[in-house]
Amino acid sequence: MSFxxxxxxxxxxxxxxxxxxxxxxxxQGELVCILGPSGCGKTTLLRIIAGLxxxxxxxxxxxxxDSTFLPSSKRNFGIVFQSYALFPNxxxxxxxxxGLKQKKEMTSAERKKKALDMLNLVDLCEHQNKYPRQLxxxxxxxxxxxxxxxxxxxxxxxxxxxxxxxxxxxxKLRTEIRALQRKIGITTIMVTHDQEEALTxxxxxxxxxxxxxxxxxxxxxxxxxxxxxxxxDFIGTMNFYNEGEAMRGIRPEKIKVVEHWEPHDIKALVKxxxxxxxxxxxxxxxxxxxSEFFIDLPSERVExxxxxxxxxxxxxxxxxxxVRYSV
Amino acid sequence: xxxxxxxxRNFVRFNTAQFCVLLFILAIFTISFVFPLGTLFSKxxxxxxxxxxxxxxxxxxxxxxxxxxxxxxxxxxxxxxTIFSTAFGFLYAYAITRTKILGKSFFKYVALVxxxxxxxxxxxxxxxxxxxxxxxxxxxxDIELYGRNGIxxxxxxxxxxxxxxxxxxxxxxxxxxxxxxxxxxxxKPLRQFLHVTLPEMxxxxxxxxxxxxxxxxxxxxxxxxxxxxxxxLATDIYKQIAGQFNMNMGAVVxxxxxxxxxxxxxxxxxxxxxxxxxxxxKTIPLTISKNPVRDATFFLFCxxxxxxxxxxxxxxxxxxFTTYYPYDLNLTLKHFIFNQSKGGIGCFFNSVLMxxxxxxxxxxxxxxxxxxxxxxxxxxxxxxxxxLLSLLPLAVPGMVIGVSFIFFFNSESNPLHFIYGxxxxxxxxxxxxxxxxxxxxxxxxxxxxxxxxxMVAESMNIPCWQTFFRVSVPLSTHAIAEIAMxxxxxxxxxxxxxxxxxxxxxxxxxxxxxxxxxAGDISQAAAMSLLILLVNVAVRMLxxxxxxxx
Numbered sequence: 001m002s003f004x005x006x007x008x009x010x011x012x013x014x015x016x017x018x019x020x021x022x023x024x025x026x027x028q029g030e031l032v033c034i035l036g037p038s039g040c041g042k043t044t045l046l047r048i049i050a051g052l053x054x055x056x057x058x059x060x061x062x063x064x065x066d067s068t069f070l071p072s073s074k075r076n077f078g079i080v081f082q083s084y085a086l087f088p089n090x091x092x093x094x095x096x097x098x099g100l101k102q103k104k105e106m107t108s109a110e111r112k113k114k115a116l117d118m119l120n121l122v123d124l125c126e127h128q129n130k131y132p133r134q135l136x137x138x139x140x141x142x143x144x145x146x147x148x149x150x151x152x153x154x155x156x157x158x159x160x161x162x163x164x165x166x167x168x169x170x171x172k173l174r175t176e177i178r179a180l181q182r183k184i185g186i187t188t189i190m191v192t193h194d195q196e197e198a199l200t201x202x203x204x205x206x207x208x209x210x211x212x213x214x215x216x217x218x219x220x221x222x223x224x225x226x227x228x229x230x231x232x233d234f235i236g237t238m239n240f241y242n243e244g245e246a247m248r249g250i251r252p253e254k255i256k257v258v259e260h261w262e263p264h265d266i267k268a269l270v271k272x273x274x275x276x277x278x279x280x281x282x283x284x285x286x287x288x289x290x291s292e293f294f295i296d297l298p299s300e301r302v303e304x305x306x307x308x309x310x311x312x313x314x315x316x317x318x319x320x321x322x323v324r325y326s327v
Numbered sequence: 328x329x330x331x332x333x334x335x336r337n338f339v340r341f342n343t344a345q346f347c348v349l350l351f352i353l354a355i356f357t358i359s360f361v362f363p364l365g366t367l368f369s370k371x372x373x374x375x376x377x378x379x380x381x382x383x384x385x386x387x388x389x390x391x392x393x394x395x396x397x398x399x400x401x402x403x404x405x406x407x408x409t410i411f412s413t414a415f416g417f418l419y420a421y422a423i424t425r426t427k428i429l430g431k432s433f434f435k436y437v438a439l440v441x442x443x444x445x446x447x448x449x450x451x452x453x454x455x456x457x458x459x460x461x462x463x464x465x466x467x468x469d470i471e472l473y474g475r476n477g478i479x480x481x482x483x484x485x486x487x488x489x490x491x492x493x494x495x496x497x498x499x500x501x502x503x504x505x506x507x508x509x510x511x512x513x514x515k516p517l518r519q520f521l522h523v524t525l526p527e528m529x530x531x532x533x534x535x536x537x538x539x540x541x542x543x544x545x546x547x548x549x550x551x552x553x554x555x556x557x558x559x560l561a562t563d564i565y566k567q568i569a570g571q572f573n574m575n576m577g578a579v580v581x582x583x584x585x586x587x588x589x590x591x592x593x594x595x596x597x598x599x600x601x602x603x604x605x606x607x608x609k610t611i612p613l614t615i616s617k618n619p620v621r622d623a624t625f626f627l628f629c630x631x632x633x634x635x636x637x638x639x640x641x642x643x644x645x646x647x648f649t650t651y652y653p654y655d656l657n658l659t660l661k662h663f664i665f666n667q668s669k670g671g672i673g674c675f676f677n678s679v680l681m682x683x684x685x686x687x688x689x690x691x692x693x694x695x696x697x698x699x700x701x702x703x704x705x706x707x708x709x710x711x712x713x714x715l716l717s718l719l720p721l722a723v724p725g726m727v728i729g730v731s732f733i734f735f736f737n738s739e740s741n742p743l744h745f746i747y748g749x750x751x752x753x754x755x756x757x758x759x760x761x762x763x764x765x766x767x768x769x770x771x772x773x774x775x776x777x778x779x780x781x782m783v784a785e786s787m788n789i790p791c792w793q794t795f796f797r798v799s800v801p802l803s804t805h806a807i808a809e810i811a812m813x814x815x816x817x818x819x820x821x822x823x824x825x826x827x828x829x830x831x832x833x834x835x836x837x838x839x840x841x842x843x844x845x846a847g848d849i850s851q852a853a854a855m856s857l858l859i860l861l862v863n864v865a866v867r868m869l870x871x872x873x874x875x876x877x
Contacts, residue, residue: 052782054336057329069335073788085779089801098797099787151787 001064003028003187004049004155009058011044018044019055020211031181031188033198036208037234043159045208046191050157051075063154078148082160084140086132086147092119093128096147103151118146121180138169145177149186156181158190162197174200195235199223207231229325239293247325252281252294254321258314266315268293270307275299284313337705342791345703352696353709356716358743360759363731364723370578370734384579397558398583401544404475404559405587408482408543413535415483416490417528419632422625424498427615429626437633440640442488443863445820445837446548448856449484451844452639453477453553455646455853460653462642473555481549484639486539487632493538497531503613537591544587545724547823552844560584561726561823568730568827581730585723592722640860646853662854669842669851670834675858678836681750682818685757689765689814690807692758697769698799702781721763725823728760733827748830756824761817765810772806773799805874812870816863
């Protein structure tokens with residue numbers, strides 16, 4: 001059996017359904033990202049898993065035990081919020097000890113040692129006597145994680161844990177959190193609206209939209225074979241086109257640009273060149289389909305080809321990379 | 328199945344401890360606010376025999392011209408007071424926020440002085456300046472202090488600080504970009520004032536008008552001391568209850584006293600719903616332009632008001648420290664040896680004791696109350712009931728609270744009768760009377776605390792009371808200190824509710840001052856007033872120290 005099983009969870013706020021018949025399983029030790037646009041119900045789902053909110057119907061099994069009506073304090077999880085919610089009147093050390101003090105079976109020396117171990121794990125030992133406001137955003141984030149795992153919870157919930165940080169720190173923390181999670185092997189559920197975060201960190205991604213799950217799969221499958229038009233559009237960029245009755249999709253970087261026209265090649269006109277550093281995104285117009293295509297090419301190649309507005313391009317769509325959708 | 332599911336899920340997040348605390352505080356509030364007010368209304372609509380009388384009491388009240396004249400008198404003085412206080416309050420606050428006058432912080436503190444002394448003392452100061460032997464009167468200007476004029480000036484002194492504070496807050500929070508945009512577009516200062524400043528002040532102006540009107544409408548101290556033969560509702564209710572023991576007529580006047588506050592309460596809710604704050608993190612402070620003429624004018628205006636207030640205080644000093652003003656100006660301390668018949672120095676200590684108790688118990692009660700309203704989840708209708716009650720005391724003047732308390736707690740059949748005539752009922756009346764402003768302070772502070780603190784604590788299996796004491800309370804020390812100070816200062820100066828509830832064995836200072844003034848011991852009254860001023864200013868300074876530290 002899976003570590004966490006969610007069965008037929010439904011939740012309404014007044015007239016609005018925020019979760020509609022949600023089913024999923026999460027395995028011991030994996031890191032799962034719940035990804036979706038704001039308002040898709042992902043945060044409510046996390047809060048239901050945490051016991052901070054109750055569902056209107058459905059069941060939750062944690063470690064094979066029906067936990068649907070288990071109060072949050074008995075669920076044995078750790079949680080990190082976007083705001084970190086570090087107690088501002090306590091030092092880093094005190095923040096971590098605050099929870100540990102509930103463990104009556106530990107002596108105070110043991111608690112202190114445990115807290116220091118946690119701080120070592122997130123590399124914050126030297127900051128233990130500082131107050132949260134004296135720390136950088138990334139350090140606060142790591143303190144919150146140390147606090148969450150200090151009580152040896154059986155699973156960890158992360159609610160948009162990186163959204164408040166700037167891009168550089170975010171990228172660094174992604175790897176750090178992932179490494180830490182692997183090291184202690186804790187089952188982790190993370191809610192995010194950032195597709196890049198989900199792709200780089202997760203073992204599996206659950207894509208949600210409008211109160212339902214669109215797709216559950218590993219990052220590669222999600223990216224290469226998005227199950228619905230929504231998933232394709234939400235994660236990365238997808239060009240859509242019709243082929244007979246079918247709707248097809250192709251990622252911008254999978255489109256081949258050839259120098260010489262051959263039959264079956266698609267003619268496209270360059271409309272705009274969007275320089276993105278290593279590669280350049282070409283906004284093009286397909287007269288035959290009367291639609292717009294994005295094409296990503298290495299910037300070097302774009303320069304060599306001396307592409308300009310209104311240059312004619314010849315495109316090939318490799319069959320193995322084209323995704324088929326039922327309309 | 329579905330029913331069992333829904334019952335179970337309602338109990339998942341149910342916290343028994345929180346539920347008990349919530350029931351307890353709501354019970355206290357209901358017993359000491361809703362029930363007494365209910366008794367007041369029932370008395371107003373029943374005859375002396377206890378039978379339902381409909382509007383008969385009101386008919387006989389308005390049928391008696393010697394009684395109903397008070398209604399018009401009260402409206403008259405309240406209107407005049409409101410006009411002056413609102414105008415003065417606005418100009419004074421404008422001077423401090425929007426001009427470059429010198430001595431701003433001096434002016435700011437002087438304007439607050441009246442808050443620290445009972446309204447009877449404002450009247451007392453006026454007696455020293457404009458009374459029969461007053462400084463100005465002896466110079467040949469008799470303003471006929473006793474009666475309408477005296478009441479109006481007193482009420483202006485009483486309500487001015489409130490008006491000033493309301494405008495100060497409103498004028499301080501301004502988006503400088505609006506005025507920069509005006510400058511760029513070449514809009515003249517007068518048009519800026521009419522089209523930018525005033526529209527932003529709409530809500531505050533309405534609010535201030537109501538606050539001043541209600542305060543003047545229900546004040547008891549000043550008309551009691553220098554009202555002469557000019558009757559107002561607040562003195563009438565006292566005469567009906569304490570003089571003639573006509574409880575039903577007293578109740579009628581009590582309900583009349585509620586009217587302006589209720590109107591302002593309803594309008595306030597109506598207006599504030601439409602008042603959307605335009606402040607955000609991009610707001611930039613205002614840069615005040617140079618304008619010597621404007622600054623000089625405002626300086627003179629503020630100087631005039633401040634001088635007047637200082638004069639009031641100086642006159643108290645002269646009265647308290649000279650042998651027999653104005654005939655014998657030798658310095659003496661004998662007025663600080665208070666007549667035992669008026670309660671002696673003991674009533675000052677009683678006041679301090681009562682105010683400390685009100686501050687401590689009031690702060691605890693208000694903070695726990697706000698906490699339950701803000702942070703406790705899942706109690707639906709109880710929370711709604713609590714929130715509804717929380718602001719109602721704003722609409723109930725002290726006199727009405729005092730009268731309702733008599734009706735309710737003085738009844739032999741009430742099991743709580745034993746608190747009648749003790750310090751407990753005084754403290755309870757103070758807490759209820761001054762509940763709403765501290766409640767708003769506490770709620771504001773708690774709203775600023777991250778909701779996620781509670782959730783994190785819950786996930787770590789920390790009991791809610793520990794989160795309350797270790798997180799919510801320490802993070803709200805500033806607000807709690809402000810609340811305690813508010814309760815203390817107001818309890819020191821209040822007369823209105825207390826005048827019905829104190830007993831001869833537990834007299835308090837503000838009441839003693841009233842009696843001293845009536846008996847003509849105005850030097851002792853001045854001495855006692857200075858003691859109140861002293862302790863209030865000391866408490867205010869203590870609050871500043873705490874604020875600086877946190």
